[in-house]
Amino acid sequence: MVSLICTLQSHRDDVNCVAFSGDLLATCSADKSICVYSSRDFSELPFSPLSGHGYGVHCCCFSACGQYLASCSTDATTMVWSMDTGEIEAVLEHPGRSPVRVCAFSPDSSHLVSGGSDGSIALWDFTSRTLRRTGVVNDTSIVACSFTPCGQMFITGSTYGDLRLWDLNMNHLHAEKNAHDLGVSCAQFAPKMMKGTDGCVQFRLASCGQDSLLKIWIVSLLPSAGIKMQLAHTLTGQSAPVLSCAYSPDGQMLVSGSVDKTVTVYQADEGVLLYTLHQHDRYVTACAFSPTAPLIATGSMDKSVNIWRMEEGSSAQVMLLLFHFADEKAAFSNTEGRKACGHSRLMVSEWSEEEVLAWLREEGLEAVTDAFKSNNIDGEELLSLSKETLSSDLHIESLGLRSKVMKKIEELKMVPVYNGTPxxxxxxxxxxxxxxxxxxxxxxxxxxxxxxxxxxxxxxxxxxxxxxxxxxxxxxxxxxxxxxxxxxxxx
Known part of the structure; x- marks a missing residue:
């Protein structure tokens, strides 16, 4: 089960990227700023927002220890910020002064890679903050990059539609041309290595693009030192270009955001769609899992960042069992869909008393189920409740509990009614x-x-x-x- 726990609205323009460290969340925007929050209560840190870029900020990422944050911008720089003070530690000028579209740390933070809108790639030695190698993919923009879990290779994705694998000497190891028709928008390796049936080392890679597809690839390092890249799954859960994707820390789940305003969550190994979340008003441009808590952050062109909680018992393995063995329409669509804000207000109004009680339990509101049951509250009555009626009619005395109930009801009301518009x-x-x-x-x-x-x-x-x-x-x-x-x- 996935529930929306808060919405952050500090930015004044499109949110382009979100990134978690162990205890922080960073968001960056076309408004030239980076906001930094505590991931414990999502309060903004005293030194936030970070200002220093001259143009919009496209991407941000944390070092492995969370001590540093890197951000890149149309101003042709990648900046390194201290997360102790919020001060700029270094300004890395991209070769050729091209706008920088994406940046990523290696797993041990010894390297940082950045990609430019002219197809240029810069590999930085992060310890010394010096440029180590450069490369280029002609006639395109680099918009995606991610290191393998071993940190010895990295992938780049371009608006031309190809995925290319590189080593730390900028040797070009493999090219998967036309991986996404009309262009790649994001790519990320799963955090763990695997071993193939023949003993070779394998990595899982997720990529998404303008073709409205999310793809899962198996990248194999063959004993002959060759590279094989094989498509494992093509996921079609979204109806418009997919702009972002991210693996969970254990590699078991995959989240993506799309132009159709939805966030989708998949069981990664089998590519099974678990949830479709509807809460953003514009394109969903960014998504990330927390490495230390069951949280997902999603950013959008509606200038907001939503924080979602994966409730206890919603692991990929459990949800996969539910998918295979429960009746899909009755158990999965009607229960999980409502919890994931995927149903309209009209459908909520048709809930039975039993469905309202089930929703309360899913939201962690067991304390009020007896009051709702004794008053025979169905879906229509649920939507008409107020703090006053919760107190006077249902006799819920706790102000905090009444506020929590009303917050969850308001979230239901915010889900738009589908009207069949072509x-x-x-x-x-x-x-x-x-x-x-x-x-x-x-x-x-x-x-x-x-x-x-x-x-x-x-x-x-x-x-x-x-x-x-x-x-x-x-x-x-x-x-x-x-x-x-x-x-x-x-x-």
């Missing part, structure tokens, strides 16, 4: 029904105001393909506008 009527940027649709140079239709704002702030790239727009000319899509009008008047 997807082609929704702007790919805002995911709202278009009023003035226009066709951009990439061939996609957008709400005029949304695409104009995108072009003015996003360096003239396509929101759908991430490739440069050949022109900023926008053509009115009158046919689509008329179709939307006809559909709206028929509702």
């Amino acid at each position: 997807d082609e009527f929704l702007c790919p940027i805002t995911r709202e029904i278009m009023k003035d649709p226009v066709i951009a140079a990439d061939g996609y239709s957008y709400e005029r105001e949304a695409i104009e704002a995108w072009i003015s702030t996003k360096n003239r790239t396509s929101p759908m393909t991430n490739l440069p727009l050949q022109t900023t000319l926008l053509t009115p899509n009158r046919t689509l506008k008329m179709a939307i009008f006809r559909w709206s008047t028929s509702q």
Whole structure:
């Protein structure tokens, strides 16, 4: 079971990345800042936000011990921050002064890799803060990178759609071309090595892209010193480009965020979809598991960061058993879907008294189940409750308990009612029904105001393909506008 426990709203623009250390959470944004929170109570640290970048911050990551935070930006630098003081420890200027899109530490923090929008790759010796090696993938932008668990190799992903494996001498070991049609958006190795049936060393790699797919690969180091990369699973749980993915600390679960505003959680070994979470209002651009607690952080273009708790008993193994042996519609969709905010308010209003009691138990509100049961509270009555009625009608005396109940009810109310709107009527940027649709140079239709704002702030790239727009000319899509009008008047 997954529940939303808090929402952080410190940023003034898109959240581009989230990262956990043992006791901290860092978030970075197009507003040029990095915010740092305690992962115990999610209070912002005294030295937060961190300011130093001249342009938007694309990515941030912690060193293994959590003492340092690295962040990279369009300003062509990767900055290293002390997590004791919030001070800048080093400024690493990217070769060629290209905007830096992504950065990642090796597992032992001896190395730091950064990738630029011109296809350049910089490998830094982190101990000395010096540039060790450089590489390049021509005619593309590097937007993803991750070290193998052994720290001796790393993967890069590009907007061209390929995944490339490198060693620490920047020797190019393997290329998986067209791994994702229209471009890779994120890639991450699972935290543990495996042993293949023939005794070779293997790594699991997750990647996602503009093709709306999340893929799991097996990377094998063959005895002949060759590299074999084999696709194990293709996951189709999201309906739009998948922008981010991350493994749990034990490698058993995988989370991803998408343009369709959803967060999906999978059992990683078999690629089984466990949860689909609906709480963000815009694209979900970032996700991360905590290494020390059952928590997931997700960041979005709605400027917020949501913190989700994986409740006790929701391990990948247990959920996989539920998936295989429970009745899928009755047990999995109706119970887990509601808990994961995947059902609409309309469906909540149809809950029976028994379903309300089950929801209370799932939310850890066993203390009020007797009061709800004696008052025959069903789904419709649940949505109409207030702090006053909880006190006067249900006789729940604890103010803290009443507040907790109301918070959970408000979360249910925030889930939108699905109204069957055709997807082609929704702007790919805002995911709202278009009023003035226009066709951009990439061939996609957008709400005029949304695409104009995108072009003015996003360096003239396509929101759908991430490739440069050949022109900023926008053509009115009158046919689509008329179709939307006809559909709206028929509702």
